[in-house]
Amino acid sequence: MLAFILIVLMMFLIPGPAVFITVSQTMKGGKKSGLLTALGIAVGDFIHTIAAVVGLSAILMTSALAFEIVKYVGAAYLIFLGVKAFIQKTEKEDKPVVQQGKDLSFRQALVIELLNPKTALFFLAFLPQFVQNDGLPVNVQLLMLGLTFVLMSILYTSTLVFLSTALGGAFFLKSKPKTNWLGKGIGIVYISLGLRLAFQTRVA
Structure with a gap:
């Protein structure tokens, strides 16, 4: 488990x-929006963990068609969010815009x-590397490893939220012109x- 934690920490770098x-x-909607995004990512990772444990994600490893379908749907969704963020204009009142971002942050992060x-x-390829033959049942070990990763992930992304808020969130959200340019930058990130x-490709 210690080796697993150290490798995951290195991956987070x-x-x-x-x-x-x-x-x-976080830069667009503030701390709450960032934390909801972190939670959405964690829930997505948890679902992937369950899928890996029961073997459902093996379909993506063996079926090129399934992989391509999921890949292009995900890419299309990201590009859609990017185009939407790039062309969206700041409204006269800031509060409704920020609130909308907060409401959508969890769902967007989860879907992505x-x-x-x-x-x-x-999850399918990495988790089994740390399963021990003389330990607990394989499914239990995979679940424990996956939950450990999810916990570390949400701690890491939450830390990023607080750092982003402290270092730059307030500066970018003070004025509408800055918010406009920030939205375009976020759009470019999503499209990229x-x-x-x-x-x-399927081969990592």
Whole structure:
């Protein structure tokens, strides 16, 4: 378990989609929006963990068609969010806009995480490496490892939320012009992530 925790911590040092999404939502909607995004990502990871335990995610490993379908649906959703954020204009009143972002943050993060086939393949390929033959039943070990990853993930993304809020959130949300430019930047990030996902292959 210690080796698993150390490797996961090392992996967190490499920024991925979860990092960019969490930070961008925090900068756009504030701390609550960021925490809801972190929670959405954690719930998505938990669902992937359950899928890996029962073997459902093995379909993505063996079926090229299933992988391609999930991949392109996920990429399309990311690009849709990016285009929407890029063209969205700031309303006269800031509060409704921020509240809308908070309401959508959890759902968007959950859908993005669920539609990322790389996440399913990660759990399917990574977790079994730490299963011991002389330990608890395999399913129990996989579940424990997955829950450990989910807990570490939400702690990590929550820390990013508080750091982003302290370092830059208040500055970017003070004025409407800055918020407009921030929205365009977030849109570019989402579109880039969508394109990156679209060109991913099943072989890591």
